[in-house]
Amino acid sequence: MLKTSGADTEGAAERRAISADLIAVLVAAPNGNPVVLTVKDGTTLPSGPFALGHRSLQSGLRDWVEQQTGHPLGYIEQLYTFADRDRSMEEAARRVISISYLGLTREEPSHRTPPGSWRNWYEFFPWEDHRAGAPAIIDDIIVPRLCQWADEQQDKRQNRLRRAASAFGFDDRHWNEELVLQRYELLFEAGMVEEAVRAKAGTGSSAVPGRTMTGDHRRILATGIGRLRTKIKYRPVVFELMPPAFTLLQLQRAVEALAGVTVHKQNFRRLIEQQDLVEETGEMSADTGGRPAKLFRFRHAVLDERQVAGTK
Amino acid sequence: MLKTSGADTEGAAERRAISADLIAVLVAAPNGNPVVLTVKDGTTLPSGPFALGHRSLQSGLRDWVEQQTGHPLGYIEQLYTFADRDRSMEEAARRVISISYLGLTREEPSHRTPPGSWRNWYEFFPWEDHRAGAPAIIDDIIVPRLCQWADEQQDKRQNRLRRAASAFGFDDRHWNEELVLQRYELLFEAGMVEEAVRAKAGTGSSAVPGRTMTGDHRRILATGIGRLRTKIKYRPVVFELMPPAFTLLQLQRAVEALAGVTVHKQNFRRLIEQQDLVEETGEMSADTGGRPAKLFRFRHAVLDERQVAGTK
DNA sequence: CCTTATTATGCTCGAACTGAGTATAATAAG
DNA sequence: CTTATTATACTCAGTTCGAGCATAATAAGG
Structure with a gap:
């Protein structure tokens, strides 16, 4: 509060x-x-x-x-x-x-x-993690309930359906991981999160899965996640989350964790390397399974050199 | 706690x-x-x-x-x-x-x-308008003074030079029109704007050309311009500034005015059209000089359809 | 009427970038 | 020594992007 x-x-x-x-x-x-x-x-x-x-x-x-x-x-x-x-x-x-x-x-x-x-x-946002494909909760619960909500008012139906489709990526729209806040606000508007029910204490509709928070903290969290997902694409901020030395797969996993989607491994490496974002430490990882990987560190120099892009 | x-x-x-x-x-x-x-x-x-x-x-x-x-x-x-x-x-x-x-x-x-x-x-920012090439003020006044400022402290010299070069685009760096705030803050730090002189009332260095403002209003303005220059690239916000009907050249001039740089005319049209940002009104402009131009209007529908890119 | 200036608009072409692979190397576990 | 797993190199086609050429349609000046 x-x-x-x-x-x-x-x-x-x-x-x-x-x-x-x-x-x-x-x-x-x-x-x-x-x-x-x-x-x-x-x-x-x-x-x-x-x-x-x-x-x-x-x-x-x-x-x-x-x-x-x-x-x-x-x-x-x-x-x-x-x-x-x-x-x-x-x-x-x-x-x-x-x-x-x-x-x-x-x-x-x-x-x-x-x-x-x-x-x-x-x-807090079970519908946001698409690393193992779109979560079942979207097709099973969210989409049907959103369609139902759209049907409630015939005059707004088309508009609501379009917004819902664009936010959650159905009707041949593709999933855009950056729209975290829009999705949360749509669910709020549709009375599908606990906070909305709380606000007008009469509506009987029950909430979709996902932990709730005090006040509008969940909205703020959604804002933060959305901003971060946008930012990693054009600024090298992921490195703030990494240890001093890391393998490229570890870096990729961090990006994927934030973005909530997976990326093509080889292309990810290509992007990181051709932008000179990292340099080898010379050491190798004492790894789990598989061939050992080179360890890299972030090239802090890039921050001075130019306005670099991020990852992905 | x-x-x-x-x-x-x-x-x-x-x-x-x-x-x-x-x-x-x-x-x-x-x-x-x-x-x-x-x-x-x-x-x-x-x-x-x-x-x-x-x-x-x-x-x-x-x-x-x-x-x-x-x-x-x-x-x-x-x-x-x-x-x-x-x-x-x-x-x-x-x-x-x-x-x-x-x-x-x-x-x-x-x-x-x-x-x-x-x-x-x-x-307020004479150095920001590059529509007719880089303003003379940069090479004549700003760069020399910044170099001088860098020389004042030998230990910080390299760092200062790099920041200055990256902000103002010299030393084979290219001009990045988005760095409005960084440039203002660099000039501030170097004591080259009136506000900085005002802050520590003793420094004798005089300010570079450009109207000053109360308090830190000029810094806020710089923030706003920078944000706008960034935003027009990935959101169709320019249209908020346009009349209901406009020619593509008028649209281009507006973008150039904001960005402070010129763009390739044919490529600009290609970008706008292939993104379906506009549609023809059917009318032509009663123009000044040259061949008459088609009038366009913003397709407000794009705002629903998808997360569109902007201009340039 | 014809030339020139000016703007509009269509089209091309190579470089760079991107998405989606195939192929091969190096390790651990069984 | 086979299998699983991860690392890393390379390819290839589609798309986008920067830069330019070419042509069209108008006004103004002779």
């Missing part, structure tokens, strides 16, 4: 009606597992108040994330700022502005047992 | 001091002229406080922009939120969060004489 301050004892004043929260979508990908940091038993994204002690929004976020996870954030990027009144259940007189960030981190802080825990993000 | 509940009172007193401003980068392109809406004699971007009466951030912005310009915003997109203390001259105890938006609008509201005025945005 976005509420961050307690008993409000001050006298009424207009000025104090606004406060600001920082919310983090903190992502890691230990051995090809896409995970996000949560608190409160996986229901909530870490968030904290923006206080006067913070030098800036970014440093405010860094301060308490490092405090939580114990290591610095490699990459941090602002996601979105929102303040819609109907997003929270606060009384109308108080406004909370939420400023969300996307952060990428290298190691998984397993042993330090942080107060939050890392969750595979597909627990 | 995260403070997300009211048990902790330490934050409560501090957070009163926060207020939020909405800032707009409102762009139009009447006959191929890239303009931005300003107030106070071109020194300031329109901005207004986020008040309790506003339903949301977006609607708050829309409210007073429509009030100012008299017509609705076709396209609106959040740019960035910042709150760095050293950005403003406010006393340290008060924090202002600024939430900036990029808006595109179709007509130029010339006659309604709004309180602000439209300015060609290259007045």
Whole structure:
């Protein structure tokens, strides 16, 4: 929940009606597992108040994330700022502005047992993982229910069907993995996620599988995943998630974990190598099964050299 | 530990001091002229406080922009939120969060004489307009001064030179029109814009040509231009700036105005047409000079059909 | 009427990039 | 020594992209 301050004892004043929260979508990908940091038993994204002690929004976020996870954030990027009144259940007189960030981190802080825990993000969006083909949930549950929803209003039917088809890739449309937010919002609009049912507490329609979250944290997570899926294509940000040395397959698995789709192995290597994104360390991997692989490291120089493309 | 509940009172007193401003980068392109809406004699971007009466951030912005310009915003997109203390001259105890938006609008509201005025945005960034080749100011003033700045610190010299070359496209690097913000920030760091001199009032270095603005409004404008230059390449947003019917050359001129570079005419048409972004109206332009051109309109249907690319 | 300037529009051609393979190499497990 | 598994090299056709040539349709000036 976005509420961050307690008993409000001050006298009424207009000025104090606004406060600001920082919310983090903190992502890691230990051995090809896409995970996000949560608190409160996986229901909530870490968030904290923006206080006067913070030098800036970014440093405010860094301060308490490092405090939580114990290591610095490699990459941090602002996601979105929102303040819609109907997003929270606060009384109308108080406004909370939420400023969300996307952060990428290298190691998984397993042993330090942080107060939050890392969750595979597909627990929240089971329809987003297409690495082993389109999940059954789409054809079995989502598509039929969306069609049903489209039929509810004849005048909007065509439009709804088109939106649904384009978001979920049916009717000869292909799956576009970047549309994470559009899909979530479509399900929300159709009353197919728990958050929507929660909002108008009368609708009887039940939710589609997928863990829910507090407030609109799941929407923020969707925003973060979508942004990341877009970004890996034109900026070399995956490397923020990788250990110092890695094989090309490990890199590929990380990309696939984020994108939720598989890629052609040989073409992936070709792309990475012809862009000079990596260089050999000289060592080989003490691998599991199969021929040993060369180890690579990210060529940090590329960041200066030019505006490089990413992966895929 | 995260403070997300009211048990902790330490934050409560501090957070009163926060207020939020909405800032707009409102762009139009009447006959191929890239303009931005300003107030106070071109020194300031329109901005207004986020008040309790506003339903949301977006609607708050829309409210007073429509009030100012008299017509609705076709396209609106959040740019960035910042709150760095050293950005403003406010006393340290008060924090202002600024939430900036990029808006595109179709007509130029010339006659309604709004309180602000439209300015060609290259007045603020003379080095950004490469439509008639690289401006002389780059080779004559900017590059020499940047090299000089790089020489000031021997240890950082290489790094500074590389950043400068990559931003301004010298040393066999090519000009990348999207790096508007990087270029502005580099000039800022090198003390070559008035805002930087203003910040540390002692540095004697004088600024490079280009109108300055209040606070960091010029930085926000740079952010907006950069974002727009990126976006036109993969989303059909230019059409928000076009009249209902237009020739392909008019469309091309608008794109060139935004991007600050020229494009190959035949290839531009090929791209637009093969993507089905437009359709013929059936009419021809009562043109200036030369063969008459077909008039086109934007095919709004493409927005539903698929995730289309933009122009160029 | 004819020439020139100007814009519109159609078409070509090679380079680069992309998707989807085939083929071969190097290791571990049985 | 066969099978499974992964690594890595190479090919090939389709598509896209940058750059140019060629032609069409109009206005203005002689």
